[in-house]
Amino acid sequence: MARPRMPYQCLEKCGKYLVAASGSHIDLFGLDDGSYFSRWTCPSLQGSENANGIAGETGAEFAHQDSRSSSFDIKVDATSPSSPPAKRRKLSQTGDEKTELGLPNESNELVEDSKDRLGGGKKQKKQKQNSRSAAVASGFDAPAVIALTVTKSSGHVVAITGEDKNIRVFELMEADGVPRLNQLSQRQVARVN
Amino acid sequence: MPKRPCALEITKDSVTIISADKFGDVYSLPLIASETAAPKEVSRESSVISERPFKPAANELTIHSQRNRKALANQKRQALTGAEKTGPTFEHSLLLGHVSLLTDVKLAYSNGKNYIITADRDEHIRVSRGTPQTHIIEGFCLGHKEFISRICIPKERPDLLISGGGDNNLFVWRWESGELISGAELKSYVGTVLFSGKEAEEQTALLGSTKIAVSGIFSAKISSEGEALSTVIVTCEAVPALFVFSLTRENTLQYKQTLNLPGNALSVVTNLVASETAVPLNKLIVSIDNVFKPGSTSEVRTLGDETATPLLSFHFGNGLWVPETVFEKSIAKDIENRQAGNVNIVALKNLLYGIENLRKRDNEDRDEGVVTEVGSAATEDRNGGGEIDPHQAALDEDSTING
Known part of the structure; x- marks a missing residue:
């Protein structure tokens, strides 16, 4: 056709x-x-990220967040298991939400998850924006x-x-x-x- | 959050890009990115940030508990990554800011001085001084009752500015003084195109409930019988036609012609010249929507109806524009290349038809089932009858300073 x-x-x-x-x-x-x-x-969003290191929007932001948050948040989590952030466990539902929105980055789920627990509301908001722009972006290759x-x-x-x-x-x-x-x-x- | 640029201009000397974005900011960046520039010294914003780096109030000597020490370490790390985050990745500088969504930006020149003219969703056209004093507002062109989507400075009349948007009229300004010189009715011509098959009465009724959104204003200089004519070609969102006006010596727009198209007009290129001799060809090229039905932004064409060529050209002769067939052959020849992978209809609609979305929602509600006259009166009220709003201007200025 x-x-x-x-x-x-x-x-x-x-x-x-x-x-x-x-x-x-x-x-x-x-x-x-x-x-x-x-x-x-x-170049497509994923492609550009892999090819020349200058990432497309979604890729860039995810990478950015990962590098930023994982550098200290997770470390803290590991060194002091009883630290306050543990209380925010329920925020892990952001992960579910994201899956519902059909984000391709499911492999990042684990990292995201541990990060979200610590990230608090601001990060959650960012996540949503990312999801939305990813959805928009997905309209084209x-x-x-x-x-x-x-x-x-x-x-x-x-x-x-x-x-x-x-x-x-x-x-x-x-x-x-x-x-x-x-x-x-x-x-x-x-x-x- | 990254901001999305929505309008571009390049300075006369071809070295600087002027970009306007949806947050109301206009900034400049060099055409050729310098790779050596360190982010620290290139941008005003970043230098402000780096001058005042985040410094935790405490230091290692003032804290005692293990937990506080950890908190401090975290703060320091955050300060580091924070600076990394806010630093712009390339050389640029903020020129000016609106408190509204910018829709178009143009560079203007008059008496050896340069200016930046910006249009926004909140009915303002602002004339600012050119670089380096872009924070100084020279004036406003106020009078639109709806969003402005396009502004155009005719090449052969650089003292004039033509603007259009969600209003039924086009406006002609003397931009340096902010003086409204004339206007031109546009909506009735759009109605004629959209409701051509309908009875006159029905047309009037339909027209009352129709909104138009100007998607393009293009100036075209044509030479006819040794005389140079200044014409203006206007496109409206989701309207399968070009509207041709001539810009008279008295600075009025005079309706000349409607060029019906087999698909909604998307973009136009004018002032074509012969490549060898630079002789004006009196030609224009228009791209049309060959996916959606003419006059619609949602109905996709049926299978047999998608033959329309995406590019058409017109030639000016004997006082009228007439179609040519230049592009059809090469487009058809290249049909393989042009097959889109997967055309996502929703995404395509968003890409092609975003201008009507600029219209303010309260207007939409108000106009439902209400006579148009009442509607336009209410609009007038809301905007104070097009008077200058000094408060708004002050706000604009503030945002520039804080930029």
Whole structure:
């Protein structure tokens, strides 16, 4: 069965090329005759995490939390089994909640669990946000492009990918006569305060 | 929580990206990320933080019990990881802040000075001074009764600003003085497209309950018989048409033409020039939604009806825009590539149609089954008839300072 083709949500003109974003892809066309040149594909969230260490949103946050909390919380738990955090055991139901929401990170469950017991409400809230954005992100295989712009000199293309909140800068270059976008940088816009 | 950028601009010199986000902040970052920059000295925010690192009130000499010692160790660790968490990962600086969700940002130039113009969900268009004094607000363009979704500065008329959003009209401003020059009715043209098959009476009734949300305003310079015409092309969310206005010398928008499309208009590219000679081609390209039915944001096309090409081009000739067939061939040729893996309809809807969601909920409730006139009067009330709200402006300023 022929699947519907993804429409192009953003278009920009870049010199003699048309830059068109479709879902998590960016295509290049010639403006003169509409000929198709090349496509850049946003790496999927899991893929980017493994491939280059610059994690996508969900991956990054989970990794982040793990490293942060496991570094001290769990250690404390181990060294002083009678310490106050043990009282918060009931918070472990966050784990269940997460499973209900169908989060893929079930392998993290154990770590999460022990952490949640200590984390308290704030962490629980964060967890929920993560679940929600993960659900949104799961709509596509990879983060979708939500905005595109081109420099005046037409040398660079800047795109925002929505789900991982990255600003990506591309360089327009030609390889073997075929123009393509080469990603120069990817910066996740993290909340600063 | 990471904030999601929603609008982008690049400065004239192609070195700085200006990004606006859903928390109401505008910040700049270099186009080319410098790898050597240490996070400590690059950002204002991070330097503030690192200047005042968290320091526990106690130290090893003042505490005695084993438990307190552990608490202190924990505090120290937390302070360390805390700093790690708040430090931005790249060079950037905060320029200004709104107390509302930002929808669009544009850089403007006048008399050798540069400005940043921002539009938000709370009916404000703010004109701020350009870098480095972006905290100084030069003025506001106030008059919208609903959210603003797009602003546009026509290339050949840089003193003007055209804005649109949830209102039935487009607004034309002289942005430097904040003066509203003119407006243009848009909704009736949208109605004509959406309810074309209906009787006149029914059309009027349907139009009364319809809300429009401008999704794009594009300026297009066309040369016709040796004369340069300034036109403005407007798209509305979930409307399968382009609305063409001409920007007259008297600074008014004059309705010219409706270009019906086989799918909802998504994005437009204008001012195309020949690649070799840079001669204006009087051409535009529009991308359309080929998944959802025209005029709908929820109904998916049926199987036989998905043949629409996602990209169309139009050519201006004899005073009118007429369709071309340039893109259809190459799109069809490349059909294999373009097959989406799994199109999640809900996700696609969120991606393509987010603007109407900016409309405030209380308005929706109010308008249910109420005559439109009453509705718009209430809107006027709520916003104080479009008057400047100094309190709001003060709030904006505060948030900038605290940024």
